[in-house]
Amino acid sequence: MTTGPTTAPDPDPADAAEERLRRWRLVLGGDAADGTGHALSGQDSAMDGALAALYGKGDRPQSGRDRAAGLGASAPSVARWLGDIRTYFPSSVVQVMQRDAIDRLGLSALLLEPEMLAAVEADVHLVGTLLSLNKVMPETTKETARAVVRRVVEDLEKRLAARTRATLTGALDRSARVARPRHHDIDWNRTIAANLKHYLPEYGTVVPERLVGYGRASRSVKKEVVLCIDQSGSMAASVVYASVFGAVLASMRSISTRLVVFDTAVVDLTDQLDDPVDVLFGTQLGGGTDINRALAYCQSRITRPAETVVVLISDLYEGGIRNEMLKRVAAMKASGVQFVALLALSDEGAPAYDREHAAALAALGAPAFACTPDLFPEVMAAAIEKRPIPVPDTE
Numbered sequence: 001m002t003t004g005p006t007t008a009p010d011p012d013p014a015d016a017a018e019e020r021l022r023r024w025r026l027v028l029g030g031d032a033a034d035g036t037g038h039a040l041s042g043q044d045s046a047m048d049g050a051l052a053a054l055y056g057k058g059d060r061p062q063s064g065r066d067r068a069a070g071l072g073a074s075a076p077s078v079a080r081w082l083g084d085i086r087t088y089f090p091s092s093v094v095q096v097m098q099r100d101a102i103d104r105l106g107l108s109a110l111l112l113e114p115e116m117l118a119a120v121e122a123d124v125h126l127v128g129t130l131l132s133l134n135k136v137m138p139e140t141t142k143e144t145a146r147a148v149v150r151r152v153v154e155d156l157e158k159r160l161a162a163r164t165r166a167t168l169t170g171a172l173d174r175s176a177r178v179a180r181p182r183h184h185d186i187d188w189n190r191t192i193a194a195n196l197k198h199y200l201p202e203y204g205t206v207v208p209e210r211l212v213g214y215g216r217a218s219r220s221v222k223k224e225v226v227l228c229i230d231q232s233g234s235m236a237a238s239v240v241y242a243s244v245f246g247a248v249l250a251s252m253r254s255i256s257t258r259l260v261v262f263d264t265a266v267v268d269l270t271d272q273l274d275d276p277v278d279v280l281f282g283t284q285l286g287g288g289t290d291i292n293r294a295l296a297y298c299q300s301r302i303t304r305p306a307e308t309v310v311v312l313i314s315d316l317y318e319g320g321i322r323n324e325m326l327k328r329v330a331a332m333k334a335s336g337v338q339f340v341a342l343l344a345l346s347d348e349g350a351p352a353y354d355r356e357h358a359a360a361l362a363a364l365g366a367p368a369f370a371c372t373p374d375l376f377p378e379v380m381a382a383a384i385e386k387r388p389i390p391v392p393d394t395e
Contacts, residue, residue, distance in 0.1 A: 026051070043088065050084045054101055082119040094121040102129055112137055114144040122148045124156075124346070128236025132285040150277050156244045156373075157276075164248050164377040171381035172222050172254050187212050222254045223307050223384050226298045230314035231261045233286045237346035238313050240280065241373050245345075247276040249380075258301060262294035263287035264319065290320035295328045306336035309383040313342045316357040316368060325357075330364050338383040341368035345376060367391050 025040060026048055040048050081101075085094050098120055102108055108129060111117060120126060130137075130145050137145060174187065190212040198207040227249075229235070229242045239261070249257040250273040258270045261283050272278040291314055302308050310332060318325055333339050341361050343353045350370035358368040369391045371379055382389050 046084065047088045050081060050088060050097075053081055054097060054104065082116075086119075086121060091121055095123045095125065099125050108133060112141050114141050117141065117144045117148050120148070122152045124152060124237045124240050127152050127240050127280065128285065131236065131239070131280055131283055132233060134281060135284065146277060146281065149280060152240070153244055153276050153280070156241070157248065160244060160373055160377075161248045161251075164245065164380075165252060167377035167381050168249070168252065168255070168384065171384040175222065175385045223309060224256045224258070224302070224304060225249055225380070226258045226260065226301070226308065226310045228294050228298050228310060228312045228314075229259070229261045229283075230289060230291070230294075230312075231263055231283045231285055231287070232289050232315070232317070234315055234351055235313065235344070236285055237348065238342075238344050239283055239285065241345045241376075242313055243276040243279040243283075245373075245376060246279065247273055250274065258298070260294060260298055262290065262297075264290045264293070266290075266294050266297045268297070288319045289314070289317055291316070291318045292320035292322075292325035292328060295325060295332075299328060299332055302332070302335075302337065305332070308336075309338045309340065309380065311340045311342060311380075311383075313345050315343055315351055316341070316354040316361075318354065318357060322357065326360055326364065329361060329366060333365060338386060339364075339366045340379060340383055340389060341366050342371045342379075343368050344370040345373065346370075347372055 022040075022044065026044065082098070085097050089097065102111075111120070111130060112133060117130075127149050130149060134142075134145075191208050191210070192206055194210050194212055195206050195208045198209055199205070200207060227242055227246050229239055231239055243259070246257055246259040249255050250259075257273060258268070259273055259279060261267050261269060263284070264287060267282065269279045269282045272282055291312070295310075295312070298310055302310075329339055341358075343350045343358070353368070361368050367389065371392070375390070375392060378390050
């Protein structure tokens with residue numbers, strides 16, 4: 001007896017239509033005008049309740065299928081809601097809903113309670129919120145908050161550290177050119193470029209009278225990197241990522257790393273780079289912005305301009321002296337410093353930023369652009385090798 005291939009039965013059109021109605025009912029929220037006429041039960045009803053508590057009408061009384069905000073300011077109800085959304089939605093959706101709850105319902109104050117922090121789904125944005133609350137956080141909450149922040153930081157380090165070290169180690173090796181390389185150390189692209197005047201058209205070849213080679217890694221400091229980070233409130237995610245990258249760079253023997261944060265004051269957190277959690281709790285999100293003062297401090301700490309990379313991470317809303325800031329950038333570049341301006345170091349892309357200042361920096365040869373954490377190692381490698389910076393296409 002032979003059997004042919006079996007095929008899955010066609011879906012029941014009635015079931016497919018019912019599933020579409022269910023999904024539209026969850027999306028539309030059950031208002032009288034949603035047009036579905038679909039009633040929810042069981043887990044669907046619980047999911048709808050969790051959504052309604054956050055995205056409901058709020059000012060309208062709850063009746064029938066109408067959504068109405070239901071979290072209020074009650075810590076127990078918020079704790080239950082946090083547990084519900086972690087049950088019904090994937091982690092990425094939970095993080096978005098938590099963020100919306102903080103913004104829409106003003107739940108920041110509840111994060112000062114340890115039991116609240118134990119229930120949340122931690123991510124970069126939650127860390128930024130916790131850091132902004134650091135100064136008003138009671139001592140009983142700080143230990144829990146540090147544990148939450150450390151969990152996020154360790155996850156980021158696992159994701160970013162290996163690739164960053166590998167990319168920058170290669171860049172450091174290539175930046176240390178040698179004039180008499182061994183065969184396997186020859187940089188053929190640069191060797192050909194350096195010998196184009198010796199091109200022999202009749203043979204279609206270049207005579208390499210001068211070889212350019214890659215250097216090998218050494219234990220001495222080859223490059224100095226200064227991370228200068230705007231800690232205004234809008235830069236929270238950038239502060240988190242920059243602190244993690246700062247710790248990774250500081251762990252590399254060939255790079256001397258300095259980390260400076262600023263608002264209208266300047267704080268050097270270099271001595272805390274062995275623990276990015278300490279760095280983060282040393283920041284104070286919010287306040288004004290004085291980029292010129294911060295760059296003046298960084299400039300005063302540069303001892304080897306030709307071997308230094310300065311990374312300014314800021315939305316460029318300058319509260320200090322604009323012309324002095326630009327003159328300072330021009331002076332650093334003229335001395336040999338590789339200057340990189342990042343409008344953000346996050347996954348969200350460019351925030352609102354001062355376009356006039358960005359254009360002025362671009363005119364100085366320092367284009368300002370938003371950078372994702374995945375691109376940051378390539379940006380740093382290009383700066384170390386003094387190649388054109390890989391500015392992402394924003395079209």
